[in-house]
Amino acid sequence: MSNQGVSGHAPTGFQYFLYKTWKSLKTPMPYLAFAGIGLWLLTYFLLNEYWKIFPFFKIPGPVEVITEWLSRDPIWGTSLFTEDYYINIWVSCRRVIIGFALATVLGVPLGLFMGWSKKFKDYTFPVLETLRPIPILAWVPLAIVMFSGFETPIIYLATLASFFVTALNTMLGVESIDESYFRAAGCLGSKKRHVFINVVVPGSLPFIFTGLQISIGVAWFSLVAAEMISGDYGLGYMIMASYMVNKYTTMVMAMLTLGLVGWITSAMVRAAGNRMMRWRAKALGQGGV
Amino acid sequence: MGKASKRQETLGARAKALVSDLTFRRGVLSILIFLTLWEIGFRFNEWFGVMVPFVGKVDAPSIVATRWSDVVLLPGYWESWYLSMGRVFLGFLIAQVIGIPFGLAMAVNKYFRGMFFPPFEILRPIPPLAWVPASIIFWPTTELSIMFVTFLGAFYTIVINVLGGARAVDIQYLRAAQSMGATQWDLFRKIILPGTLPSIFIGAAVGMGITWEVVLAAEMISGGGQQSGGGLGFFIWSSYMGGVMDQVIVGMISIGLAGYISSSLIRYIGYRSMPWRRMF
Amino acid sequence: MTTAAHQQPATDKNASTKGAISIRNVTKIYDPKGANVLAVDDCSLEIAPAEVCMIVGPSGCGKTTLLNAIAGFHSITSGQIDLDGEMLCGPDKPLADQGADRVVVFQNGALFPWKTLADNVAYGPIVQGLMNKADAREKAISMLSEAGLSGVADKYPGEVSSGMARRAEIVRALINDPKVLLLDEPYRAMDALTKSIMHESLLEVYDRTRVTIFFITHDLEEAIFLGDRVIVMTTRPARTKKIVEVKINRPRDYRLLSSEEFRILVQETKEAVHEEAVKAFEAGERELA
Numbered sequence: 001m002s003n004q005g006v007s008g009h010a011p012t013g014f015q016y017f018l019y020k021t022w023k024s025l026k027t028p029m030p031y032l033a034f035a036g037i038g039l040w041l042l043t044y045f046l047l048n049e050y051w052k053i054f055p056f057f058k059i060p061g062p063v064e065v066i067t068e069w070l071s072r073d074p075i076w077g078t079s080l081f082t083e084d085y086y087i088n089i090w091v092s093c094r095r096v097i098i099g100f101a102l103a104t105v106l107g108v109p110l111g112l113f114m115g116w117s118k119k120f121k122d123y124t125f126p127v128l129e130t131l132r133p134i135p136i137l138a139w140v141p142l143a144i145v146m147f148s149g150f151e152t153p154i155i156y157l158a159t160l161a162s163f164f165v166t167a168l169n170t171m172l173g174v175e176s177i178d179e180s181y182f183r184a185a186g187c188l189g190s191k192k193r194h195v196f197i198n199v200v201v202p203g204s205l206p207f208i209f210t211g212l213q214i215s216i217g218v219a220w221f222s223l224v225a226a227e228m229i230s231g232d233y234g235l236g237y238m239i240m241a242s243y244m245v246n247k248y249t250t251m252v253m254a255m256l257t258l259g260l261v262g263w264i265t266s267a268m269v270r271a272a273g274n275r276m277m278r279w280r281a282k283a284l285g286q287g288g289v
Numbered sequence: 290m291g292k293a294s295k296r297q298e299t300l301g302a303r304a305k306a307l308v309s310d311l312t313f314r315r316g317v318l319s320i321l322i323f324l325t326l327w328e329i330g331f332r333f334n335e336w337f338g339v340m341v342p343f344v345g346k347v348d349a350p351s352i353v354a355t356r357w358s359d360v361v362l363l364p365g366y367w368e369s370w371y372l373s374m375g376r377v378f379l380g381f382l383i384a385q386v387i388g389i390p391f392g393l394a395m396a397v398n399k400y401f402r403g404m405f406f407p408p409f410e411i412l413r414p415i416p417p418l419a420w421v422p423a424s425i426i427f428w429p430t431t432e433l434s435i436m437f438v439t440f441l442g443a444f445y446t447i448v449i450n451v452l453g454g455a456r457a458v459d460i461q462y463l464r465a466a467q468s469m470g471a472t473q474w475d476l477f478r479k480i481i482l483p484g485t486l487p488s489i490f491i492g493a494a495v496g497m498g499i500t501w502e503v504v505l506a507a508e509m510i511s512g513g514g515q516q517s518g519g520g521l522g523f524f525i526w527s528s529y530m531g532g533v534m535d536q537v538i539v540g541m542i543s544i545g546l547a548g549y550i551s552s553s554l555i556r557y558i559g560y561r562s563m564p565w566r567r568m569f
Numbered sequence: 570m571t572t573a574a575h576q577q578p579a580t581d582k583n584a585s586t587k588g589a590i591s592i593r594n595v596t597k598i599y600d601p602k603g604a605n606v607l608a609v610d611d612c613s614l615e616i617a618p619a620e621v622c623m624i625v626g627p628s629g630c631g632k633t634t635l636l637n638a639i640a641g642f643h644s645i646t647s648g649q650i651d652l653d654g655e656m657l658c659g660p661d662k663p664l665a666d667q668g669a670d671r672v673v674v675f676q677n678g679a680l681f682p683w684k685t686l687a688d689n690v691a692y693g694p695i696v697q698g699l700m701n702k703a704d705a706r707e708k709a710i711s712m713l714s715e716a717g718l719s720g721v722a723d724k725y726p727g728e729v730s731s732g733m734a735r736r737a738e739i740v741r742a743l744i745n746d747p748k749v750l751l752l753d754e755p756y757r758a759m760d761a762l763t764k765s766i767m768h769e770s771l772l773e774v775y776d777r778t779r780v781t782i783f784f785i786t787h788d789l790e791e792a793i794f795l796g797d798r799v800i801v802m803t804t805r806p807a808r809t810k811k812i813v814e815v816k817i818n819r820p821r822d823y824r825l826l827s828s829e830e831f832r833i834l835v836q837e838t839k840e841a842v843h844e845e846a847v848k849a850f851e852a853g854e855r856e857l858a
Contacts, residue, residue: 032403040408058426119315126316127323133552134545135502137509137522141529141537146343183642184679188745189669189697198692202683217414221499224416225506236419243422255419262414279683279725 060249065256068249076247078238088254089261091233092223095151096265099158100219107163107215108208111170116200121171128167136161136222140229154226154234161222162215169211173204209273216269220262235261324350348535353542356535366524366543373504373520374547376432380439381493381500388444389489392451396485397477402452409448417442417499418506435507442503443496447489454488455481490559494552501548521547587653588748588781590616590639595648597634608634610806611648618653619779623792625842626802626810627849632785634807636751639783640673641665652748669693672742673751677758678734680726686713686737687722693745712740716770732763736770743778752784756791765823768794776820789842793834794825801841804849811841 024030041062047053049061060068068074072081079085114121136157143153181203185195227236235258242250307313328351330344340346360366395402417438424434462480471479508522525540597609608631616622624632637643639650639657641664649659658665672693673679680689690709694700700708713722716736726734735755742750756764772795775782786792792799799813815834817825825831 028400029403032400033407036404036407037411039404055427055429059423118312122312122315123319126319130320130545133498133549134541135498135505135548137502137505138525138541138544140509141525141534142347142541144529145346145534178679180675180677180679181681183640183667183673184675184681185692185696186642186667187640187669187671187673187751188693188741189667191696194696198681198684198696202681205683220414221416221418221502225418225502228418228421229506229510239419239422243426248423248426251422255415255423258419259412259415262416266414277683279727 058248060252065249065252069253076242076250078242078247078250078253085257088233088235088238089257092227092235092258093261093265095155095234096158096216096219096223099155099223100162100216102155102159103162103166103215103219104212106159107166108170111167111208111211112174112196112200112204114167114171115174115204116196125171128164132164132168137225137229140226144230150230150232154223154231157226158219158223162219165215165218166208166211169214170204170208173207173211174200176207177203205273205277209269209277212269212273213266216265217262220258220265224258348538352535353538356533357539357542360536360539369519369521369524370543370547373508373522373544374551376435376439376504376508376520377497377500377547377551380436380504381443381497383436384440384443384447384496384500385493387440388447389451392448393455393477393481393485395448396452396455397481409445413445417445417503421507421510435504438507439500439503442499446496446499447492450488450492450495451485454485454492457488458484486559486563490555490563493559494555497551497555498548501544501551505544588616588618588620589653590614590749590781590783591649591651591654592616592635592639593649593651595635595638595650596646597631597638597643598646607806609638609645610808612802612808614800614809616781616783618781621775621782621784621795621797623796623799624783624785624802625787625789625792625799625838626807627804627842627846631805631807632802633753636673636753636783636785638665639749640671640751641667669697669745670747671749671751672745672747673753674735674738674742674755676754678726678731678738680734680738680741682726685723685725686718686729686734689726689737690741690744693741697745709740709744712744713737716740716774730763731759732766735759735767739771739774743774743780747780749781749783752782754785754787757787764788764791769823771795772819772821789835789838790826793831793838794821799834799838801838801845804845804852810845811838813838813841 045061045063047056047061048059049057049063068076069079071079074082077084110124114124139157139160140153143156147153147156177199181199182195185199190198223234224236224239227234228240231237231240235254238254239251239258242248242254327344327347328349330341331347331349331352334340334345391405395406420438420441421434424437425431428434428437458481462484463476466476466480504520505522505525508520509526521540521544525537525544528534528536528540592612592614595609595612596607599606599608612635614622614635624635626632634643638645639652641657644663645658646663647660650657650665651659652670656662680686681692684692687706687709690713691700691702691705694705694708695702699705710719710722713719716739718733718737718740721729721733721737726737729737738755739750756767759767768791782795784792784795789799793813793815796815799815800809801811801813802808803810813834817830
């Protein structure tokens with residue numbers, strides 16, 4: 001906050017963050033954001049808890065949920081202080097991470113080859129495009145039949161959803177690379193493997209990371225659906241189970257937790273992307289992608 | 290007379306060109322290989338007594354095809370199509386009607402955006418399906434609760450796409466129009482709106498996919514026996530419950546087809562309404 | 570059709586037979602969607618070693634096609650192109666191999682955005698197996714310093730000005746000691762001031778290395794200023810229309826721009842080009858690749 005151009009050198013890192021925060025406080029933006037969120041919470045509170053309007057009152061309001069969430073001895077049995085809360089979070093996260101990791105490890109290489117070699121794409125793309133329109137949830141019965149137990153089908157579904165998105169975006173990423181870079185690499189004496197490592201992979205990274213951000217969202221989406229239909233443990237299961245026994249406060253808690261965790265994982269993917277593509281961040285002037 | 294036969298000619302020529310196209314032939318070959326491997330994978334147990342893992346349990350294409358020819362004759366099957374498509378299009382339409390203006394408003398007015406984008410972004414990470422139980426509690430009928438969840442799914446997508454698309458409209462176009470005396474409303478109608486159309490259609494195509502997922506899930510979760518029900522999701526689920534796995538696969542493929550048809554429809558409408566993009 | 574004598578080479582390089590290009594009766598027909606487009610029609614051209622050969626002509630006339638054929642990016646339909654007596658492409662081999670003996674500098678710049686300038690420059694020798702990483706980097710940095718870019722060697726292309734990036738791209742080409750330097754309107758997108766700096770830089774480089782230069786441009790003054798010969802091409806299909814010999818001694822500097830000799834040559838070239846430009850304009854041609 002103290003060197004805004006006086007010393008003649010631009011702030012970096014944490015200083016820059018503080019500077020930007022301070023600057024933004026001068027605009028109406030942060031206040032509007034507070035107002036918007038506040039307005040939403042207020043409406044939610046008034047409709048559900050205070051005025052108890054039909055049918056809103058059937059769903060617990062913010063005060064109820066937060067009190068329960070923070071209470072050491074929750075009425076309905078789950079809060080920040082109970083063990084099962086964390087077990088459910090962990091189980092869901094673990095499934096998503098495994099699914100996402102598998103989908104990335106399979107999808108990125110496949111996408112890279114599909115983008116790079118027309119021949120390969122001709123042979124693999126049609127099968128992929130035929131299977132892709134089938135909604136992930138339509139696979140549920142088949143997944144249960146193919147794989148034994150509870151865990152595997154659920155992870156399979158999250159992986160499948162994630163896989164399609166990742167593979168497709170990676171392929172598009174390779175196809176989006178300007179022809180000039182390939183030519184430049186060629187006229188500098190590269191062999192095919194050099195082109196792959198030095199042009200195809202870095203050139204498609206922006207698309208790959210956009211795909212990964214979408215794919216983690218899709219993984220959560222499919223995971224929750226699968227957990228709700230056929231699970232034990234997990235946030236999706238928690239929502240369904242608490243609904244079944246009318247523990248609506250817990251249900252809302254699970255929904256909000258899901259949102260929070262989903263957002264955190266997305267942000268992590270985004271941050272990883274920014275680190276790997278530092279050249280972009282610098283080119284765009286410390287703004288990141 | 291002349292016109293019809295001319296059209297046949299070009300159709301024939303196009304078909305010939307397609308068949309001789311290498312990409313097309315490779316594609317057909319790969320699908321045939323896929324189907325063959327699948328068939329073999331299933332039959333392996335029959336022929337050699339060894340069960341192939343995973344694939345071995347999935348009914349072979351030949352069986353699925355037979356079942357499909359049976360099912361196609363049942364009116365119930367087509368009713369499922371009708372019900373599902375109806376839900377999808379209705380929920381989708383509502384999402385567009387609410388989402389596009391909302392997105393445009395946020396794109397055009399920064400105060401509106403400053404206020405409404407944060408709560409939108411906070412709610413967005415919650416998967417639409419997580420709303421199903423809450424939706425059931427809230428809405429009086431099952432149909433409405435499914436509609437709501439469907440709406441949510443497509444809504445988020447369309448808003449994000451519209452927002453991105455509208456803000457990406459090159460400011461030069463706006464300035465050019467202003468220098469020719471355009472009013473704010475003119476700017477909106479003639480520059481921003483058409484400029485955002487491509488993004489609207491991309492959002493719509495993606496939103497369509499999500500809508501199908503949600504309708505399916507809702508049908509599977511809540512349509513298992515209550516007042517309304519039916520639809521392709523229910524078709525799959527009840528087939529599964531009845532142990533008729535080949536019918537399950539028929540259902541899966543049917544939904545895939547339905548989804549593909551819906552997306553193609555969107556893309557076609559997009560193509561017709563954006564003539565300036567056609568040269569590509 | 571060889572040119573008049575140059576100033577004697579400033580270095581002790583064996584400049585006599587290195588980088589002679591022989592283009593004989595080259596024809597190129599593009600076939601996008603069945604519309605046979607004759608891009609180059611029976612074009613013949615001999616370029617002597619260490620010659621600066623400038624190619625000018627209206628947009629879309631096919632000049633880039635020739636460059637692409639030499640570099641090995643596109644095939645030719647008939648004819649033959651030799652480099653130092655060896656066939657690059659011809660009757661049995663319509664597509665030349667790409668190689669570091671003919672390095673290209675691209676119109677919109679093709680430095681790899683994900684590598685620093687130094688890594689970009691070091692790329693050629695490393696992938697050709699001529700140097701290990703450390704040595705290549707050392708040489709890259711020293712060559713960048715010679716070009717006045719020592720301060721930015723470890724920056725990404727997105728962080729430096731276009732002038733610096735283009736200079737770095739030329740260094741990236743030259744580190745491979747190529748026989749021919751192929752430049753495809755490299756300074757097209759620059760303002761006049763940056764351009765003049767680029768010209769001086771290129772002339773300085775040429776005087777040091779005496780590499781054969783094949784330079785495509787629109788800018789007639791640039792062509793006369795830099796070149797030994799200016800080849801005016803006709804509008805599509807491209808054929809040699811006129812050859813303007815620039816018999817001005819080297820080293821050249823900006824004072825040349827106001828000399829009588831220079832003005833006459835520009836005028837001569839302008840008349841030839843203008844005719845073709847009008848034809849191209851009236852034909853409403855969109856630019857080819």
